[in-house]
Amino acid sequence: xxxxxxxxxxxxxxxxxxxxxxxxxxxxxxxxxxxxxxxxxxxxxxxxxxxxxxxxxxxxxxxxxxxxxxxxxxxxxxxxxxxxxxxxxxxxxxxxxxxxxxxxxxxxxxxxxxxxxxxxxxxxxxxxxxxxxxxxxxxxxxxxxxxxxxxxxxxxxxxxxxxxxxxxxxxxxxxxxxxxxxxxxxxxxxxxxxxxxxxxxxxxxxxxxxxxxxxxxxxxxxxxxxxxxxxxxxxxxxxxxxxxxxxxxxxxxxxxxxxxxxxxxxxxxxxxxxxxxxxxxxxxxxxxxxxxxxxxxxxxxxxxxxxxxxxxxxxxxxxxxxxxxxxx
Numbered sequence: 001x002x003x004x005x006x007x008x009x010x011x012x013x014x015x016x017x018x019x020x021x022x023x024x025x026x027x028x029x030x031x032x033x034x035x036x037x038x039x040x041x042x043x044x045x046x047x048x049x050x051x052x053x054x055x056x057x058x059x060x061x062x063x064x065x066x067x068x069x070x071x072x073x074x075x076x077x078x079x080x081x082x083x084x085x086x087x088x089x090x091x092x093x094x095x096x097x098x099x100x101x102x103x104x105x106x107x108x109x110x111x112x113x114x115x116x117x118x119x120x121x122x123x124x125x126x127x128x129x130x131x132x133x134x135x136x137x138x139x140x141x142x143x144x145x146x147x148x149x150x151x152x153x154x155x156x157x158x159x160x161x162x163x164x165x166x167x168x169x170x171x172x173x174x175x176x177x178x179x180x181x182x183x184x185x186x187x188x189x190x191x192x193x194x195x196x197x198x199x200x201x202x203x204x205x206x207x208x209x210x211x212x213x214x215x216x217x218x219x220x221x222x223x224x225x226x227x228x229x230x231x232x233x234x235x236x237x238x239x240x241x242x243x244x245x246x247x248x249x250x251x252x253x254x255x256x257x258x259x260x261x262x263x264x265x266x267x268x269x270x271x272x273x274x275x276x277x278x279x280x281x282x283x284x285x286x287x288x289x290x291x292x293x294x295x296x297x298x299x300x301x302x303x304x305x306x307x308x309x310x311x312x313x314x315x316x317x318x319x320x321x322x323x324x325x326x327x328x
Contacts, residue, residue: 005203005322007099009111010315011036011119011299012207013285014278015217017308019055021207022112023072024312027058029108029319030327032073034098036113039250041086043078044237047230048253050221051077082242089128092121099198108324111202116288123202123297129190131181141173152176203322205315206289206299213306218278226271231257252277 010025012018026033033056035041039049046053056072075098080086095111102109113119120126141149149172154160156179181187209217234257237247247258253274260270293299302314316326 005201005324006103007109007111007122007200007202008319008324009036009119009123009202009204010207011112011116011204011289012114013214013282013289014050014114015214015221015282016207016209017217017311018112018114018207019052020308021311021315022110023055023058025315025319026072026110027070028316028326028328029110029324031108031110032075032102034095034109034111035074035076036091036111036115036118037077038086038088038091038115038118039254040077041080041091042082042250043080044082044233044240045250045254047225047228047233048250048257050225053077082237082246088117088121088126089130091118092126092128095122096198099200103198114285116285116292120288120292120297122200123204123292124295125197125200129182129187129194131178134177134181137177137180138173141176146172149173149176153179156180203319203324204297204299205318206301207311207315208286208301208304209306210304214282215279218282219275222271222275222278225253231261234258235261252281 008025008031010018010022022033025031037049039045040051042049045051056074058070058072059067060070062068076091076094079094080090095109099109111119111122121128144152146169149169153172153176156176208214230253234247234254237254238244238258238261244258244262248255256265256270256274256277259265260267265273289299300318302311302318305311320326
C-alpha cells in the first residue's frame with residue numbers, strides 16, 4: 001500500500017452524503033478527515049456552508065454493551081475569518097503541512113470534499129508560488145476600465161478557462177498580478193526558497209447520485225437549513241460587521257439570503273432562485289470531476305444510488321482492494 005497510495009480522497013457534488021460516508025470510512029480505518037470545502041474553512045459560516053459538525057460524532061456500542069459517542073477528528077474547518085480571503089493556495093499549503101505530520105504519525109491523510117479546485121490542487125499537484133501584492137502595478141491598473149483589464153488578462157492567459165473571473169474587477173487585477181509575477185525573475189527566486197512539495201499518490205473515490213435524486217436531496221436540505229436558522233445566520237454575520245458585498249461574494253446561500261435581507265427579492269423568490277443555483281452548482285461540480293478524469297485522474301465511482309449501506313460496502317471494497325486494512 002505504501003508504495004502505491006499514500007492519500008485517500010473522497011469527492012462528489014453537494015447533497016450526496018459525502019460527510020456521513022467519509023465519517024464511516026474514517027472510523028473503520030482509524031483516519032482523521034481533512035475537509036476540502038472552500039466555505040467551511042470560515043468561522044461563522046455554519047448552516048449555510050453545511051458543516052454538519054454533528055455528523056462527525058458516531059454512536060456505537062462499547063464492548064460492555066453500553067452506547068458511547070466517538071468523535072472523528074477533522075481538519076481545515078473553522079480555520080479562517082471572513083476578514084480575509086482563504087484560497088486554493090492556502091488550502092494546498094495547509095494540506096501539505098497536515099500530510100507531512102500525518103505521515104510522521106503513521107496515518108493516512110483522508111480528504112473529503114466537493115470543492116473541485118481544492119481537491120484537484122493536491123491530486124494533480126498544482127504548482128503554486130506565493131505572489132505578493134504589487135502596489136505600483138495596482139495603481140497603474142486602477143486607471144484602466146474593466147474591459148481593458150479583461151483584454152490584458154486574456155493576452156497574458158489566452159487559455160483562460162474560468163471566464164467568470166472577468167466580471168469582477170478585483171479578481172481580474174489579482175489574476176493579472178499573478179500572471180505577470182509568474183513571468184518575472186522574482187518568481188524564480190521565490191521558487192528556490194520554497195520547501196519541496198511532498199509526492200502525493202492519491203486513491204480517489206467518487207460518490208454521486210442520479211440527477212433527480214440529487215435535486216430532491218438539495219430541496220430537502222435547503223428547507224431544513226431555512227428552518228434551522230440560515231437566514232438568521234446571515235443576518236447575524238452582517239450585524240457583526242461584514243458588508244452585504246462581502247457576504248454576497250461567498251455565493252449560493254449567503255448571496256441569495258443577503259439579497260433577500262437587503263430587500264432586493266422576496267423570500268419565495270430567494271428560496272426558488274437559491275434552489276436552482278445549488279442545482280446548477282452541483283452540475284458544475286460534476287463537470288469539474290469529469291474534467292479531472294479527462295486529464296488522467298482515475299476516480300473509482302461508487303454506485304449512483306441512495307442506499308448508504310451499499311455505498312459504504314462499495315467504498316470498503318475499493319479501499320481493501322487497494323491494500324488498505326480496516327482497524328475496526
